[in-house]
Amino acid sequence: METTEMPPVDALLEEETHSLWQDAWFRLRSNKLAFAGMIFFLLMVVICFSSPLIAWITGLSYEEQNLDLGATPPSWSHWLGTDDLGRDLLIRVLYGGMVSIGVGVAATCVSITIGVSYGSVAGYFGKKVDAIMMRIVDILYSLPFIIFVVLLTVYFGRNIFLLFVAIGCVEWLTLSRIVRGQVLHLKVQQFVEVALTLGSKKIDIIIKHLFPNVLGPVIIYSTLTVPGVMLLESALSFLGLGVQPPMSSWGSLIKEGAEKMEIYPWLLIFPAFLFSATLFSLNFLGDGLRDALDPKDSRR
C-alpha cells in the first residue's frame, strides 16, 4: 500500500472512486474486444426487444402455424427455417431473446444485489453474524427447489414476477459465499486495517474498500450466472412457472432443439448460436469491465 501517507483518506477515496469510473470507461473503450462485446450485446438487446415491431413489419408471427408446411430448413421466406408446426424460427428466436435476455439480466442483477450485500456483511462482521448468516445460506441451499417452485405457482399463480422470485432465491447463494470468502480474506489485509485505524466507519469500509475489490470475482461469477438463469428459466417453465407457450425463450427453444437435433438440426443450431454469441459478448464485456475496474491497476 503506497497510499498511506496521503492525509484525508475519505477525500482521497472520493477522488479515487470518481476517477476510477472515468478511468474505467476510458479503458473499457480502449479494450477492443470488450467494446465489440458491448456493441454486440446492445445490438442483440435492441433487436430482440423490438421483435414485436419486427413481427409487425414483416408480418411474421411467433404463434401462427402452418401445419401443411411443417418443419423446413432455412429458405428465402423463412431465413432460419420453421419448426414442426410450421412457425417461423427467426421471429420465435427473437421473441425468445427478449424473454431470455430480460430474465437473464434482471435476475442476475437481483442475485448480485442480494449476494454481494449479504456476503460482504457476513464476511465483514464475521463471528456470530457470519455463522448465522451462512447457516441460513446452507438451509436455503438444501431446501427442495422443485417443491418450492410448485408451491409458488400453486399459491401465487403463474406470474412472470414469481419467476424472478424463484430464480432470485437460489442464484445469489453461491455468489454470497464467494463474496464472503473474498471479504474475509480482504478485511485482514493491510489497507483495510489502515483505513480502520484512521477511523473510517465500517459501512464506508465495506463500500469503499471492499466492494471494489470483490468486483472482479462478482463480475466473473455473474457471467456464469446469466446462462445459468436463462437455462433455469426453461427448467422452471417445465414446472409451469414462467412464459407460457406459444411464447418461447432461448432456453426452451434450445431444449426443444436438443431433442430434435438429429432430424431438424436448425432448430438447435440457430437458437444455440444466438444464445452463445450473446453470452460471449457479455463475457468479453465482463472481462473488460473487470480489467477496467481493477482498483490495483487504476493507481498506476
Place this chain on the structure above:
Amino acid sequence: MLKFIFIRLLQLIPVLIVIITLTFVMVRSIPGGPFSAERKVSEHVLEKLNEHYGLSDPLYVQYFSYLKNVAPKKMDLAALVRFDLKEGLGIDLGPSFRYEGRTVNELIAESFPVSFQLGAMAILLALLIGIPAGTIAALNKNSTFDYLPMSLAMFGICLPSFVLGPLFALIFGLWLDWFPVSGWRAPGGFYWSDNLPYRVLPVLTLSLYYAAGLARLTRGGMLEVLNQDYIRTARAKGLSTWIVTTKHALRAGLIPVISYLGPVIAGVLSGSFIIEMIFQIPGLGRHFINAAANRDYTLVLGTVLFYAALIIILNLIVDIIMVLINPKLKFE
C-alpha cells in the same frame, strides 16, 4: 481448529432441524399426494393406503415421529462406510412410497456411491482442466493463450448438459462407436475396468461445465492477485514465474474458486438429474427430482437431509481451507 470443527458440527443439529421442519411443511402443503394418479384410486382404497403408510395420523404426530426416527442414536463407523445409516447412526428415513418395499435408507445407500463415483471423477477432471487453464490464461493475459482457453471455457458454459450429453452420446457413442451410449455397468462385466467405458461420456459431460466455470474464476482470481504488490515484489526479486505462481499467487487467487467449490462439489457428488437420465445412471440425482414429482414424502425428506449434511460439511471444509490459506484469519 478442533474446537472450531466441533462447534460447527454442533451447529448441524439446529440447522438440520430447521431444514426438516421447512421441508416437511413444504412437501405437505404441495397439491397431490403420493397415491394420486391419472386413474384415480378410489376413496376407500386411498384411506387404507394412508393408514398403511401412517399418513392418516395428525400432521404433528407424523412430524415428531419423523424427527424421532431420524435422530442419530448410535455410532458405528464400519456400517457408515457402507452408507448404512440405519446401522451406522440409527437413522431411519422411513419407507419409500414410490418403490414399494424399499426403504429410503436403502435407496440412498445404493444410489449415492454411484453418484459419488461419477461426481468425484467429474470434479477431479474439472479441476485438472479448469485451474491450469485459468492460470495459463491469467499469466498470458490478452494473448492467444488467454483467448483460446477462455473461448473454449465459454463454450462449456453456453452448451448446457441437455445439449452436450445427447450430442456426445450421438457422436462418440452412436456414430464413432467409441463408448457406450448409456448404462452404468457392463452386462456380465467382472472387473471395475469393464465399466470404465461407461463412465467416459457422463463424466465428460458433467465436468465440462464446471471446468469452464473454474477456469474463468481462476483466471479472474489470479489476475486480481498478480497485480498485488507482494507478487510484483517477488517477481522483482527475480523469483521464477513458476514459483511465484504456485507458491504465492495461486494461494490468494484461488479464494473465489474455493468458495465456489463448496456448493459445487456437494451438488455434483449428490448427482445430476439430467446426466443420470441421459446416460441411464442409477444415481441419487434422479431421486431428488423424481421424489418431488412422485410426492414420495419420505424420499424427499431423506434426500434433502442427506444433501444438507453434505453441503454443510463441504462448506465447513471450505472455511477450514480459507483459514489455512490465509494465516491472518483465525478460526472463529
Place this chain on the structure above:
Amino acid sequence: MGNHVFTRSSLLVITLLALTGCEPRKTDVEIATERGILLWANGSEPKSLDPQVATGVPENHVISSLIEGLIAYHPTDDTAIEPGMAERFETNNAGNVYTFHLRDAQWTNGDPVTAHDFDYSYRRILNPALAGEYVNMLFVIKNAKDYYESQGGENPLPWEEVGVKALNDNTLEITLVAPMSYFPSMLKHYSWFPVNPRVIEAHGGMTARNGQWYQPENHVGNGPFRLKNWTTNQILEVEKNPTYWDAKTVQLNSIRYFPIESQDSENRLFNAGGVHKTNEIPLHKIESYKAENPEVIRIDPYLGTYFYRVNVSRNDELADKRVRRALTLSIDRKSLVENVIRGGQIPAHYFVPQGIKGYSSQDYFKYDPEEARRLLAEAGYPNGEGFPHFEIQYNTSEQHKTIAETIQQMWKETLGINIGIYNQEWKVYLDAQSNLDYDISRAGWIGDYVDPYTFLEMFTTGNGNNDTGWSNPAYDKLIYGAPLAGDTERRYTMLNDAETILMDELPIIPIYIYTRFYLLHPLVKNWNPKLLDNRNLKYIKLEPTVQ
C-alpha cells in the same frame, strides 16, 4: 469407422451393418440374440411386482412373465381365450356361474397350483387392509363388494358368502353378480392372478405391503419365467422357468427389462444395438424411421383415447352444450394427426376406440367449421365476439404442448376466440382436474380390458374419474344397467346408447385414438400388435443372425 462422413444415411448403413453382423465388435443385441435373451426397454421402474397391489403398464410387462392367471393372453387375438392355469371352464345355463378346471401346474418352489391358491388370492385383494388399487375389478363376483365393505365393521360378511369356491384342488367355482359373457376376458388382468399363499404368509402375511415376497431371493411364481435378479433403476432379469407347465413352448432363455424413462436415451440405445425393443419413439422421429428404417418401426393400435375434459360446472359459457359442440367441431383432427402427431393415430369422432369385437363404432360428428361458427353465434358469440378468455391446462410434455398449441390456433382461426394454454406439473395437474379447478383439461384413458365399459363407466355422476362436473340421469341409468343386461348384444346396445348421449352432450372433446409406436428389432419374432400391449411372452422368439 472413424473417418465416415456422418449423415442420416450413414446411420442407416451402420444400423444395417449391425443387423447383418459385419461389425467387428458385437453389439449387446447380437450377443443377447445368440443367447436367446430379450433386451427390453420398459419405460419406468416397476413400483411393485405384486399382482394384487400393482398398477401400470411396465409392471404388467414384468408380472405377466412371472405369473399366469386362469386365462392367459392370446398371442394375436385380444378377445380370444388362451388357456392358462385353467385347462378349460364351463358356465351354467344362466351364465352367472363359471367353473374352472385347473391343470396340473407348479409354483417355482415346487408347490402345486391349486384352486385354493386362487381362493386365497381373491380373498387377499378383497381384504381392505391390503389396499389393492384394482379391487373394484373383483366386484363382479357375487357378494365381493359387500364382503370388502363390511370388513372391519360391525357384521363382517363371512368369506363363505362370497361367490368364490374351491370345490377341490383342481376346481374353482366363481359366481357372478349377473351373467357376463366377457368375464373370462377380464381374468386376463393381473388383479386376478394368483399368488402362493405359503410364500405370502411367510413374508408378513396376507395384507403386508412390504414387498419382501417378490424380491429375487424370495419370489415364487407360476409363469413362463422366474425372477432372476433385480437392481433398482438398472435392470430386472427373468429367466425361463423349467417348472412351468408349458415350458417346452417357451422360446426365450431370459428377458432383461431396463427402466429407461427418457425416450431419447432408449432411442440412442436401440440404434447402438443395446436393446431389442423400445418403449416409445419420440414423435418427431417417427417420419424419418418410416422413411429410412421401416423394418424397425412398429405402430400398433391401442385401446385408448386422447381427449379434452371440459369443466361444465365453472363457467356458464362452457356449460352451454352449443359452445362445447362448436369447440368440438372446429378441431381438424385429420390435419392434427397427419401433420402434427404423425404416429398413425386415428382421428376420434367418437369416444370408445374401435377394435372391440361386436361393439359398433360410428362417427358422432365431423370436422365442420361452418356449423361450429353457426353454433357459437347461436350461443351468443358471433365470430367469437365477447367470448371470455378460457385456458387449456395440460401436464408438462412436449407432445401435449404441441397439440394444445395446434388446437388453440384452430379455435382462433375457425371461431375467432382466444384460448390460453398453460402447463402444470403432473400432480398439480391431477389435483386441479379432480377439484374442477380448470376450464379445459387435457386427458387420456387406456382401457383396463377390451370392453367399452371401461371407457364409459367413468362419466357417471360422481364417478371418481368423471372430473368434468357433468351429470346425466339417463346416461347413469344405461351404464348401471348394462352389466346386468345379460347377453352381450343387449349390453352393447345400452352402452352404445350411453355413448350417443355422451357424444351429444360433449363434456369431453375426443381428439384421437392412441397408437403404440416403438422400435422393435426385426429378429424378434411373434411380436404381434395387441390392443392393450399385453403379450403372452412364452411365444416370443429371437431368431439369431444368419451368418
